[in-house]
Amino acid sequence: xxxxxxxxxxxxxxxxxxxxxxxxxxxxxxxxxxxxxxxxxxxxxxxxxxxxxxxxxxxxxxxxxxxxxxxxxxxxxxxxxxxxxxxxxxxxxxxxxxxxxxxxxxxxxxxxxxxxxxxxxxxxxxxxxxxxxxxxxxxxxxxxxxxxxxxxxxxxxxxxxxxxxxxxxxxxxxxxxxxxxxxxxxxxxxxxxxxxxxxxxxxxxxxxxxxxxxxxxxxxxxxxxxxxxxxxxxxxxxxxxxxxxxxxxxxxxxxxxxxxxxxxxxxxxxxxxxxxxxxxxxxxxxxxxxxxxxxxxxxxxxxxxxxxxxxxxxxxxxxxxxxxxxxxxxxxxxxxxxxxxxxxxxxxxxxxxxxxxxxxxxxxxxxxxxxxxxxxxxxxxxxxxxxxxxxxxxxxxxxxxxxxxxxxxxxxxxxxxxxxxxxxxxxxxxxxxx
Amino acid sequence: xxxxxxxxxxxxxxxxxxxxxxxxxxxxxxxxxxxxxxxxxxxxxxxxxxxxxxxxxxxxxxxxxxxxxxxxxxxxxxxxxxxxxxxxxxxxxxxxx
Numbered sequence: 068x069x070x071x072x073x074x075x076x077x078x079x080x081x082x083x084x085x086x087x088x089x090x091x092x093x094x095x096x097x098x099x100x101x102x103x104x105x106x107x108x109x110x111x112x113x114x115x116x117x118x119x120x121x122x123x124x125x126x127x128x129x130x131x132x133x134x135x136x137x138x139x140x141x142x143x144x145x146x147x148x149x150x151x152x153x154x155x156x157x158x159x160x161x162x163x164x165x166x167x168x169x170x171x172x173x174x175x176x177x178x179x180x181x182x183x184x185x186x187x188x189x190x191x192x193x194x195x196x197x198x199x200x201x202x203x204x205x206x207x208x209x210x211x212x213x214x215x216x217x218x219x220x221x222x223x224x225x226x227x228x229x230x231x232x233x234x235x236x237x238x239x240x241x242x243x244x245x246x247x248x249x250x251x252x253x254x255x256x257x258x259x260x261x262x263x264x265x266x267x268x269x270x271x272x273x274x275x276x277x278x279x280x281x282x283x284x285x286x287x288x289x290x291x292x293x294x295x296x297x298x299x300x301x302x303x304x305x306x307x308x309x310x311x312x313x314x315x316x317x318x319x320x321x322x323x324x325x326x327x328x329x330x331x332x333x334x335x336x337x338x339x340x341x342x343x344x345x346x347x348x349x350x351x352x353x354x355x356x357x358x359x360x361x362x363x364x365x366x367x368x369x370x371x372x373x374x375x376x377x378x379x380x381x382x383x384x385x386x387x388x389x390x391x392x393x394x395x396x397x398x399x400x401x402x403x404x405x406x407x408x409x410x411x412x413x414x415x416x417x418x419x420x421x422x423x424x425x426x427x428x429x430x431x432x433x434x435x436x437x438x439x440x441x442x443x444x445x446x447x448x449x450x451x452x453x454x455x456x457x458x459x460x461x462x463x464x465x466x467x468x469x470x471x472x473x474x475x476x477x478x479x480x481x482x483x484x485x486x487x488x489x490x491x492x493x494x495x496x497x498x499x500x501x
Numbered sequence: 502x503x504x505x506x507x508x509x510x511x512x513x514x515x516x517x518x519x520x521x522x523x524x525x526x527x528x529x530x531x532x533x534x535x536x537x538x539x540x541x542x543x544x545x546x547x548x549x550x551x552x553x554x555x556x557x558x559x560x561x562x563x564x565x566x567x568x569x570x571x572x573x574x575x576x577x578x579x580x581x582x583x584x585x586x587x588x589x590x591x592x593x594x595x596x597x598x
Contacts, residue, residue, distance in 0.1 A: 252512050406511065
């Protein structure tokens with residue numbers, strides 16, 4: 068199915084200018100769902116090879132190669148496999164999965180149906196955040212529209228509870244199994260024992276949407292954008308002092324400058340950029356013009372695009388006050404299961420407050436010590452992600468921390484929060500790249 | 502070749518601290534009483550002590566695993582199988598996936 072079709076942007080967001088795409092509009096834009104040869108008994112579908120050639124990686128944050136995951140589930144010995152589409156999106160600064168499910172639900176479901184076929188799964192569960200009525204509505208409508216399609220797996224919809232760690236893979240599986248939406252101790256891994264104890268392919272909603280396009284246009288088409296290591300396009304949620312914050316589709320490796328320009332430009336100087344969300348890394352604003360959204364540039368700085376979250380912090384905001392707030396929120400978002408996370412993140416958050424408000428300079432050393440004690444000791448990566456964020460904030464905002472320790476709160480400390488936290492993020496505008 | 506390792510299920514652990522009493526060579530407690538486990542391969546001389554510590558844990562949170570040769574140094578991923586085989590039989594308290 069090698070279409071000459073535009074190896075350019077937008078891909079996932081093609082044709083969404085006029086609003087959400089129903090099945091008819093979706094098929095008119097992207098063409099019919101390609102028919103895959105039925106996988107031979109005991110063999111994985113050919114689509115997996117194409118996905119491997121394309122070099123598709125998961126878009127939930129970890130960036131795991133999708134083909135490996137497909138192989139793992141296809142190879143698991145058990146009857147009945149399940150596909151779970153994760154659009155729960157617990158990261159408050161991310162809106163791309165909700166946006167995608169709201170405006171292009173059929174692209175996501177095409178991908179899920181194709182993946183189900185390739186690994187011989189009989190059911191698909193689409194998980195959408197219960198806090199997103201818009202995507203719940205779109206998903207419900209799309210699922211009922213697809214009854215007219217032939218050879219579809221059974222698709223059901225689940226409203227996943229909100230919460231930062233609730234969208235974590237094992238937490239979502241736990242929820243779907245009727246338990247609390249909290250991470251569980253692994254192994255067993257989801258691919259061997261997931262929903263109802265069956266081998267389960269759980270991937271991010273955007274990953275499935277890319278898969279749907281790869282199945283239509285092939286690996287070479289997919290690789291015509293992006294870098295060799297991270298081919299293709301990706302959705303990014305941009306927030307901060309720009310004219311049009313929102314969800315954009317960019318080429319992997321695009322510059323942050325081009326993203327900001329697409330959003331109408333910055334309204335003030337940029338003090339720092341947070342990439343990868345609240346388990347991510349701060350980059351000094353001085354690097355903005357050189358910064359690309361590409362792991363080749365980011366990884367040496369202990370950063371990665373994660374789930375495609377980019378937050379700009381303007382010079383009028385106080386990085387110290389923002390981080391104190393976010394650190395406290397992250398500590399509260401602990402699922403409350405693992406001692407080192409529950410006690411450790413609370414202690415780290417308190418030390419940060421001591422450093423910021425009480426001029427206790429020893430606190431910084433104490434934060435580093437606590438970080439070494441806590442790191443790697445949670446059942447999920449929440450403590451490690453939080454510590455990574457805090458450690459980069461101590462580096463990038465070093466002058467500000469020192470200044471606060473010496474002189475107490477600054478003028479900007481009292482400003483309204485700039486970094487999006489749950490009650491602040493709602494209603495963020497949805498924009499597509501033009 | 503396989504080696505044996507001590508591991509904690511941090512969800513099940515309730516900081517009783519028995520493990521650090523029974524296997525101080527491999528386990529110390531953090532300031533809140535939760536075990537910090539030395540991830541190195543278990544010396545054969547300590548194997549019996551490790552088994553005893555695992556059996557004594559009131560919440561069965563201490564596990565003694567058998568692993569294929571040195572574990573890969575790469576970062577743990579959500580889906581990366583580690584070649585970990587459960588040594589201690591499944592207990593009723595453990596979360597089922």
